[in-house]
Amino acid sequence: MSFTEGKTVRKRPKYLxxxxxxxxxxxxxxxxxxxxxxxQRTLAKHFEVNRSTVITALEELTAxxxxxxxxxxxxxxxxxxxxLLAKNSSPDWDQYVNSxxxxxxxRIVQExxxxxxxxxxxxxxxxxxxxxxxxxxxxxxxxxKVSQNIEAFGYEEPKGYLPxxxxxxxxxxxxxxxxxxSSILIVSGALxxxxxISMGLLQRGSTVFLDQPSYLYSLHVFQSAGMNLTGxxxxxxxxxxxxxxxxxxxxxxxxxxTNPCFHNPTGILMSERRREEILTAxxxxxxxxIEDDIYRExxxxxxxxxxxxxxxxxGHVLYLGSLSKTLSPGLRIGWMVGPEPVIxxxxxxxxxxxxxxxxxxxxxxxEWLISGxxxxxxxxxxxxxxxxxxxxxxxxxxxMKNAAQWSIPEGxxxxxxxxxxxxSMKLLYKKALAKGILLNLGSIYAQEKGNYIRLSYAYAxxxxxxxxxxxxxxxxxxxxxx
Amino acid sequence: MSFTEGKTVRKRPKYLxxxxxxxxxxxxxxxxxxxxxxxQRTLAKHFEVNRSTVITALEELTAxxxxxxxxxxxxxxxxxxxxLLAKNSSPDWDQYVNSxxxxxxxRIVQExxxxxxxxxxxxxxxxxxxxxxxxxxxxxxxxxKVSQNIEAFGYEEPKGYLPxxxxxxxxxxxxxxxxxxSSILIVSGALxxxxxISMGLLQRGSTVFLDQPSYLYSLHVFQSAGMNLTGxxxxxxxxxxxxxxxxxxxxxxxxxxTNPCFHNPTGILMSERRREEILTAxxxxxxxxIEDDIYRExxxxxxxxxxxxxxxxxGHVLYLGSLSKTLSPGLRIGWMVGPEPVIxxxxxxxxxxxxxxxxxxxxxxxEWLISGxxxxxxxxxxxxxxxxxxxxxxxxxxxMKNAAQWSIPEGxxxxxxxxxxxxSMKLLYKKALAKGILLNLGSIYAQEKGNYIRLSYAYAxxxxxxxxxxxxxxxxxxxxxx
Ligand SMILES: Cc1ncc(COP(=O)(O)O)c(C=O)c1O
Ligand SMILES: Cc1ncc(COP(=O)(O)O)c(C=O)c1O
Numbered sequence: 001m002s003f004t005e006g007k008t009v010r011k012r013p014k015y016l017x018x019x020x021x022x023x024x025x026x027x028x029x030x031x032x033x034x035x036x037x038x039x040q041r042t043l044a045k046h047f048e049v050n051r052s053t054v055i056t057a058l059e060e061l062t063a064x065x066x067x068x069x070x071x072x073x074x075x076x077x078x079x080x081x082x083x084l085l086a087k088n089s090s091p092d093w094d095q096y097v098n099s100x101x102x103x104x105x106x107r108i109v110q111e112x113x114x115x116x117x118x119x120x121x122x123x124x125x126x127x128x129x130x131x132x133x134x135x136x137x138x139x140x141x142x143x144x145k146v147s148q149n150i151e152a153f154g155y156e157e158p159k160g161y162l163p164x165x166x167x168x169x170x171x172x173x174x175x176x177x178x179x180x181x182s183s184i185l186i187v188s189g190a191l192x193x194x195x196x197i198s199m200g201l202l203q204r205g206s207t208v209f210l211d212q213p214s215y216l217y218s219l220h221v222f223q224s225a226g227m228n229l230t231g232x233x234x235x236x237x238x239x240x241x242x243x244x245x246x247x248x249x250x251x252x253x254x255x256x257x258t259n260p261c262f263h264n265p266t267g268i269l270m271s272e273r274r275r276e277e278i279l280t281a282x283x284x285x286x287x288x289x290i291e292d293d294i295y296r297e298x299x300x301x302x303x304x305x306x307x308x309x310x311x312x313x314x315g316h317v318l319y320l321g322s323l324s325k326t327l328s329p330g331l332r333i334g335w336m337v338g339p340e341p342v343i344x345x346x347x348x349x350x351x352x353x354x355x356x357x358x359x360x361x362x363x364x365x366x367e368w369l370i371s372g373x374x375x376x377x378x379x380x381x382x383x384x385x386x387x388x389x390x391x392x393x394x395x396x397x398x399x400m401k402n403a404a405q406w407s408i409p410e411g412x413x414x415x416x417x418x419x420x421x422x423x424s425m426k427l428l429y430k431k432a433l434a435k436g437i438l439l440n441l442g443s444i445y446a447q448e449k450g451n452y453i454r455l456s457y458a459y460a461x462x463x464x465x466x467x468x469x470x471x472x473x474x475x476x477x478x479x480x481x482x
Numbered sequence: 483m484s485f486t487e488g489k490t491v492r493k494r495p496k497y498l499x500x501x502x503x504x505x506x507x508x509x510x511x512x513x514x515x516x517x518x519x520x521x522q523r524t525l526a527k528h529f530e531v532n533r534s535t536v537i538t539a540l541e542e543l544t545a546x547x548x549x550x551x552x553x554x555x556x557x558x559x560x561x562x563x564x565x566l567l568a569k570n571s572s573p574d575w576d577q578y579v580n581s582x583x584x585x586x587x588x589r590i591v592q593e594x595x596x597x598x599x600x601x602x603x604x605x606x607x608x609x610x611x612x613x614x615x616x617x618x619x620x621x622x623x624x625x626x627k628v629s630q631n632i633e634a635f636g637y638e639e640p641k642g643y644l645p646x647x648x649x650x651x652x653x654x655x656x657x658x659x660x661x662x663x664s665s666i667l668i669v670s671g672a673l674x675x676x677x678x679i680s681m682g683l684l685q686r687g688s689t690v691f692l693d694q695p696s697y698l699y700s701l702h703v704f705q706s707a708g709m710n711l712t713g714x715x716x717x718x719x720x721x722x723x724x725x726x727x728x729x730x731x732x733x734x735x736x737x738x739x740t741n742p743c744f745h746n747p748t749g750i751l752m753s754e755r756r757r758e759e760i761l762t763a764x765x766x767x768x769x770x771x772i773e774d775d776i777y778r779e780x781x782x783x784x785x786x787x788x789x790x791x792x793x794x795x796x797g798h799v800l801y802l803g804s805l806s807k808t809l810s811p812g813l814r815i816g817w818m819v820g821p822e823p824v825i826x827x828x829x830x831x832x833x834x835x836x837x838x839x840x841x842x843x844x845x846x847x848x849e850w851l852i853s854g855x856x857x858x859x860x861x862x863x864x865x866x867x868x869x870x871x872x873x874x875x876x877x878x879x880x881x882m883k884n885a886a887q888w889s890i891p892e893g894x895x896x897x898x899x900x901x902x903x904x905x906s907m908k909l910l911y912k913k914a915l916a917k918g919i920l921l922n923l924g925s926i927y928a929q930e931k932g933n934y935i936r937l938s939y940a941y942a943x944x945x946x947x948x949x950x951x952x953x954x955x956x957x958x959x960x961x962x963x964x
Pocket of ligand 1: 127188189190191192215259264292294321322323324329333334836837
């Protein structure tokens, strides 16, 4: 549980303040019966008191019958002022919280989600562009322009704001994809597209083939809906389609997910030949493809091979794009291109889940595309990433030469670091965190990739990147010499 | 299927244009094998030709082996230029589209979703404020202000943008709810809150008790996730809690959904006494409540009784609010207040489905609240609704006195019209649509309420409201006299 942010603190004795605070939380139902209260250490830190003061407060609350210390569970709310009068009538939220259909994120992912908004940590793995690259001036201009021209806006059309779909249709042509606005669905980020596909096209028990490792393993989108993930090995050209083996029962209900450009987490760029092979395999197996291409525009050295979608003459491919990795994830704007009946089905589900994406975000996104500012911004981002990649590879050469192996990616955000010495990766993670460095371990993306780290050169400042890699090198050295 | 919007038309003979158009759609996979092409009538209208020209084109495409007319199914794509060369390798999208977990919206709801963006129809039922009430000038100001002050923005915190949660905490105090920012979750509209609850707190087979009729019956959120809806009868004071009967198996996994202020679709305002009774029943049955209060601020005559949430000392109530009905649904901003462990669980699921709501919308929403403009706007909206309600009740008195019965709501958007003569409501719907009037029939909100219409005085212009009601009266009279 977190604290009431920005609360004014009264001038009463500290232990009474603590009692007041906890009573209020319990009294207004924010901390219902059965819930755990923050640890003594956390409370002591928050109220800036000694642990003994906290203990005094907790003892009084215990004597009042409001809380109870439980072995191995910490301190739990057992009553509130009302149930002390009547009988306990609180709903058993614990049971609800633990029995919903959607699986919770893995503990480590939840921890990372929370730690990622901690500005004091060095984010050595974060899959997001640095604030330094954020085009603040142009964003302000564009928002200003949109606000001047805006008309009253309400619920949008099911497939999304038409001028944005038109602009995307034009943009997609520049990467070789012919898609009319009616076969484009606007989504709140590529993640939502995956969610919609899991709700709308697959069945409980369907198989999702995917790159291994994969970003998808860090999520529960498909697993929560009862689908099975089947990882396919990759080489330097991308996933190996000859490893697709389908049982008869799987046919007609499986799907293939791949992230061919600057793959998350490995950075691998799929070759043109491999793209052809995958499409052929997919046609042979009647296996539709989700082509998650959200890193495409972040090439550094050369324009990547054309999307698989451009070779797809039979409507096998659902193509995903997003502004999250190139402009800002806060816009929550992505798109999906596919055969119209599929887009129509998924736009209906989109309406059922959130009635469409933000009108403001859609208008701002459209203006970025229409004005040509987006393309210009992409040039700038590529330039920045090139510089950052150089900086980081130098730091790796300097501080990690004997500690890790890596390939230099041709674009995107990520370097997939294989840690050479056999050390405890959990300990590495903890020791790094103690030094203020947040890491995404390989195990998030595939169980057997435990000895990898996803390094991102996109987010932290150059100074922090250098410092982080230096510290990482030291910690690995230390752990290896134990 | 819809047409490519905004496509330039070439100067070729019309029937060749039609052939080109269809071949392109088929060739690039937008109309995959097995999909239905638009009807002859639709094609004729789109290309502004006689039906015979369309038939010529279709005959040629049939001769080419690309399409085939099928009894009772219309014309279907059976091949494309590539499959004509090779064997048919298109994925069977039909099977995917029809087997996903989420049920499609009911045909009638899909039709309404699409027709609602048709500006030529008189929207006599639409649950949205009129563009005339949209605060365009202030919205522009606020967006301008936000764009000037904005900083780089990325993925947001799991519970949403903190200044918005702080502002909401202050706003909620004005309606009697004590909620700290940490027990508030920002959602993309109240609909998404329902979706998250269905994914995160309930199980397959859980029961959802609800008002009958209810807005919830127009959706498939809970049903698609395997829950059962159990309607509870209502009187003039709201739902009747003594009709809650739970089996032993239901206990601890059921939930109660209610919409106590200016209920959609009936307009009923729940009395204070009834609120107490419902909370008591919920406590007795350990049955948590979803209090959907998104119409609360739209009172016209008197401030409504305090939310059930204000009496809730044991954390029974999940409270939902939204800016959709008071300001604009296009912002896609709503909120949920509840016990922290529940909010935490649902914020994790929110991250798994779309990584949070639009940063722009969240900032604009925060500014509306912080600046005080929101409260001022609410005054204006109430004033407008009062005037519109008067206007509509006069029209009803004038044109529908013998055709329908209704109560005058004390706020919100809706008048629940009971049609007196026994007529075919389907025919009424169709005849109204032929006259350019779109209606939501009662059957959308409860099967046995077929002889009702949800009338909204919030959306159409005064002129259209008057005209619509006049025409409706005529059609009913005509159908009744058959
Ligand atoms: C491969 C991949 N797909 C999808 C996403 C989701 O991005 P969005 O912000 O567009 O939802 C991410 C974000 O990390 C990603 O790495
Ligand atoms: C009772 C009720 N709840 C929720 C919603 C969804 O509103 P939002 O736009 O906030 O998702 C509506 C919209 O019609 C409604 O009438």
